[in-house]
Amino acid sequence: MADRDILVKVRNLYLEGRSDETWIPIINGASFDLRRGEVLGLIGESGAGKSTLGLAAMGFTRDGVRITSGKVLFDGVDLINASAAVKRELLGRRIAYVAQSAAASFNPAHKLIDQHTEAPVQHRVSSRIDSERDAMELYEKLRLPDPEHIGFRYPHQVSGGQLQRAMTAMAMSCRPDLIIFDEPTTALDVTTQIEVLASIRDIVSQFDTAAIYITHDLAVVAQMADRIKVMLKGDEVEESDTRTMLASPTQDYTKSLWAVRSFQRPQKPPPPAGAVPVVSVKNVTAAYGRVKVLHDITFDIHAGRTVAVVGESGSGKSTAARVITGLLPPLEGVVEFEGEPMPGDYRKRTKMQLRQAQMIYQMADTALNPRKTIGEIIGRPVEFYMGLKGQEKRERVKELLREIELEPDQFIDRLPSELSGGQKQRVGIARALAAEPKFIICDEVTSALDQLVAEGILRLLAKLQDELGLSYMFITHDLATVRSIADEVVVMKDGRVVEQGPKTEMFRPPHHPYTDLLLSSVPEMDPDWLTNLLAERGVDNIGDAAVGNM
Amino acid sequence: MGSVARIILQRLVLGLLTLLVVSIVIFTAVNMLPGDFAQAILGQGATPEAVDAIRKDLGLDQPLVVRYFDWLAGALRGDMGSSFAQANFASFVGAEAGERVTVLDQIAPRFSNTMFLATVTAAIAVPISLFLGVLAALYRNSVFDRAANIFTLTSISSPEFFLAYILILFLAVLNPVLPSLSNIFEGMTFADRLEKTLLPALTLTLVVTAHMMRMTRAAIINLLASPYIEMARLKGISPMRVIVRHALPNALAPIINVVALNLAYLITGVVVIEVVFVYPGIGQLFVDSVKIRDIPVVQACCLIFAAAYILLNLMADILSILSNPRLRHPK
Structure with missing residues (x-):
């Protein structure tokens, strides 16, 4: 040249x-x-x-x-x-x-x-x-x-x-x-x-x-x-x-x-017939003001399992989480916890009910109080839910830090600003664990992290699930994450559930057309992937699909 | 446009409500001033009967609430009452009562003078401030920026009368280009009037420029780190155009608010300048009326000042809203 x-x-x-x-x-x-x-x-x-x-x-x-x-x-x-x-x-x-x-x-x-x-x-x-x-x-x-x-x-x-x-x-x-x-x-x-x-x-x-x-x-x-x-x-x-x-x-x-993309957790066997789900969302319709954002959605989350809720932005994934936690009372329908209906408004729930459902957020940066030490951040729910104080509380916080694989003596007195993104997200996990919940909502917890770090977080969540029998609702738009961690998948679009089922079934055709669009849109490492996909879909077709989804 | 119209209507109603509350505050505050007009005008040797007669004639014997609503009803009709001080009390000594001078008759010419001064000042100060602010943002941290900052900060920190005398010294005494006395009267030509007003207007320009210029500079610099400014630079756009075309339109809201605040100051707070230049504005009338407890005039002035503040802030709000394309062009 x-x-x-x-x-x-x-x-x-x-x-x-x-x-x-x-x-x-x-x-x-x-x-x-x-x-x-x-x-x-x-x-x-x-x-x-x-x-x-x-x-x-x-x-x-x-x-x-x-x-x-x-x-x-x-x-x-x-x-x-x-x-x-x-x-x-x-x-x-x-x-x-x-x-x-x-x-x-x-x-x-x-x-x-x-x-x-x-x-x-x-x-x-x-x-x-x-x-x-x-x-x-x-x-x-x-x-x-x-x-x-x-x-x-x-x-x-x-x-x-x-x-x-x-x-x-x-x-x-x-x-x-x-x-x-x-x-x-x-x-x-x-x-x-x-x-x-x-x-x-x-x-x-x-x-x-x-x-x-x-x-x-x-x-x-x-x-x-x-x-x-x-x-x-x-x-x-x-x-x-x-x-x-x-x-x-x-x-x-x-x-x-x-x-990175090789981490894949085997799908667990289906729950026994007649098992009572940990969380059950039944025919929930919800709205912000007069705008309905959820239309009659229904899904279950069983003990010790991970349900991934996927969809594009605006599909209602996070709203579903807000309904489950009681931040947004539903217009119709009910959320049951181990078979018991929970009040729609979190202010009417008992401390026990609040304790059982915890949340981990997308932006660990903004979800941790920048002026409190790690020990104080994790210690707060330990004291509030479990009633531990003083030395007992500190011991429990240290135990939690060990669970999330951070050296307790090194981290307990640090401020969030002294931690990396992945470490902050781990602290977010420890804070959720402090309440000793049965169920955790993970809202796009890895999407702000680099792939290697995200991988570490996914492995940690999987380990904790095995040890503590936790159930996860995993909100994500990243299908690689779904592939690696989910047992069941719920696909949402425009506030409706378009398809749900075990992961292996979801990743195997035939799919609902929207699931198919989502799945086939995830880039693959093959350098010819885009060319082949475009040929398969027909170029004009892509533009049309796009207009439909805007 | 629906949402904009609704927001503007909301602000308008809120403005009127504020004015009502302010009117209550003005009325009670003015009536709590120590001293009494009847007492003040008749002097030490007044008989109680004479004092009572004047009080009764002026309605001062009525309870406060009744007087407030009388006053408010009058104000709504545009009748601010009669001036106490200009009233003819001849009737009390048996002579024929003359025509009473209304408050509006007294205030109107003074107010139009004040508005003239404010307008001339604004016409000079606002463009200069914006221009200097843009240049200071463009050449930030340069010698020019620092010089502009030092000059405007010095002028805002000096007492107004001091600035006035300095300008008189340089522009009227050493180089007699402008008159040092601003005696305005009816029937003057516009050019004459402008010439007489120029020196106080220049003094006021020195007072208000710093604030507006620094806000323009800060509001623009605040935006310079935003991605769309970086984009404009990466398109090879000249620095001046980046500031004027890309930063300024997005910095308008804070600038408009500071301009409004300074314009309100020009209408309501220029007594010292009026005194120095013997300019017959509303500020002097206000101070004189307080001295002699001419309550209707004081109240009317206060109400005008309050209305000016509220109106200018309202306009600033509306203009800021209109400067936001998201509100002007909803999805």
């Missing part, structure tokens, strides 16, 4: 970030080449420095980040030493960026089309009228509904998946040579993710645009990238073309990433 084909050349790039008064390294000597029309996947866990590296390849650093040494050449232009004016001339016109959250990255004060045409008009690439017409064509290419008019809406009037595609269209507005995609589908549901992935891949190959695709999702990067580069805490781990990387990773860290 001739050297003039190389569009971006990054050599020994070092970046530092300010933390209080000192500068700490973020990227330790990254190097790579990107040819015209090539897609490079940057992969790693949060904190690996992927986004920082992606932005640095545009010659851009966020506040509090600085480039200490190294080279970034874009088509021969030295982006590190270039003046702000020279960089402005390139940004938007020849180098474009697609951000993780389109909802936050579109300016709420202006219409989509005004933001789309801004770069071409400001860079004098085309006139406002031409660029408007071009926007509509791009919207159509990206299969946005009503491409003639959607641009005249404000960002808040458009759904997340559509916004993400509109942002890709915006990045294309000047036909750049390079686009940086920074986790563009992380915030989307699986079914929406597919269309965005397909759209991005089409348009990038159609215009022969080079791209750097940043993500933490291996299966996604396998679909998008020609080559993959793995990062860990600012260090390069390895780099090779996609198929080689998937088939034979050489580094241990890469192998461990690949292995």
Whole structure:
């Protein structure tokens, strides 16, 4: 390959970030080449420095980040030493960026089309009228509904998946040579993710645009990238073309990433006939104000088993949890605990009833009081429900910490801010265990965590279930999690249960069409997966399915 | 637009309610002032009969609640009563009673003068503040930013009369470009009037600019870390355009509120400036009326001040709501 084909050349790039008064390294000597029309996947866990590296390849650093040494050449232009004016001339016109959250990255004060045409008009690439017409064509290419008019809406009037595609269209507005995609589908549901992935891949190959695709999702990067580069805490781990990387990773860290999805817990035998379920949701209908969000849902959770409730955002999963805990009294129907109906309002439940159902939250960060020590956070339910005080309480807290595999003497007096994300989630689990419940609701407990850490949490929950005979209601939109931990699956859509049954049955055809859509939308590690899926569904079909689900 | 109309209606009703509560507070507070008009006007040697007669004539012998509702009913009809001080008490010495001067007759010209001064000041101060605020945000932490901050903070921290005298010294005494006395009267041409008003308006500009400028700067800088500003920068948009087009429209709500607060101050709180420049505004009338216990005038002034505050804040609320595209264009 001739050297003039190389569009971006990054050599020994070092970046530092300010933390209080000192500068700490973020990227330790990254190097790579990107040819015209090539897609490079940057992969790693949060904190690996992927986004920082992606932005640095545009010659851009966020506040509090600085480039200490190294080279970034874009088509021969030295982006590190270039003046702000020279960089402005390139940004938007020849180098474009697609951000993780389109909802936050579109300016709420202006219409989509005004933001789309801004770069071409400001860079004098085309006139406002031409660029408007071009926007509509791009919207159509990206299969946005009503491409003639959607641009005249404000960002808040458009759904997340559509916004993400509109942002890709915006990045294309000047036909750049390079686009940086920074986790563009992380915030989307699986079914929406597919269309965005397909759209991005089409348009990038159609215009022969080079791209750097940043993500933490291996299966996604396998679909998008020609080559993959793995990062860990600012260090390069390895780099090779996609198929080689998937088939034979050489580094241990890469192998461990690949292995994550292998954790699978065997499904337990069905409960004996006539067994009384721990929790039974019977014909529950619930509403926020006048808007009904649950329609006549019914499912059981038996002792020592895990029921996964899956569905896209807005399907009513979390509302079902709110009804069970009594935070949202149902309009109709009843929640039974071991055969006894419970009052709909948590204020009318006895302490015993409250104790039996505990909850673990998605964002461990916000679910723990930042001003209390770990000992106080776990000690509170120990005292409230179990009536233990003083030394007894402290002993019990230590025991709980040992159960969640945190060294008691090391952690008991620390504050949540001194813990990592995974450790915080463990503390959340210990707090739920402190009440000695029979039943725990896990609300997307792993979705904010990196894969390896999430894996640890799932293993811990499985171990606790075996030891203590707990029942779990596992709310998630991630089918890989379902596969690894569930015994039974409840599929929800638009506030209704569309299908339920044992896991093995659910993952075996025939499915309800919606379950099928959900299942087939989960990216797989096979680099041909997306291509095959699109062929199977027929490209137009995907767009239709999308419109139906928006 | 349905939701916006409903919110605006809600604010309007709330504003009226506030005004009613304020009217009660004003009335009781003013009537709790020590001293009595009849006593004050007749002096030490007044006979109890004469005092009683004046009190009776003015309705001061009625209970407080009755007087409040009389006053409120009058105010609703636009009749703020008659001024005590301008009343002709000739009748008490047997002569023919003349025409009584109403409170509104007294307040109207003064109030229009005050509004003129406030308008001129706002026309100078608001654009300057916004412009300086935007520039300070653009060149934040630069020499310009610091100089603008020091200058405006110094002017807001100095007593108003001091600023007034400094301006008089430089613009009227050393370089006589502007008149130091603002004697406004009816029948002046607009240009004359403007010339006479300019010096107090400039003084007030110095007083109110700092607050508005710093809020503009802070509100914009607050947004500069948001993803859509980063996006604009990554599109290669010039720094000035990033601030004016991408940050400013989203920073309007806090800026509008501070502007409203300062405009309200211009209408209600400029007594010192009026005294220094002998400007015949409502502030002086208010102070004079308190001195001689001219209760109807005091009450009317208070009510006007309160209404100005409530109205300006109401307008600020409504404009802030309208500056939010989520409310202007619901899904």
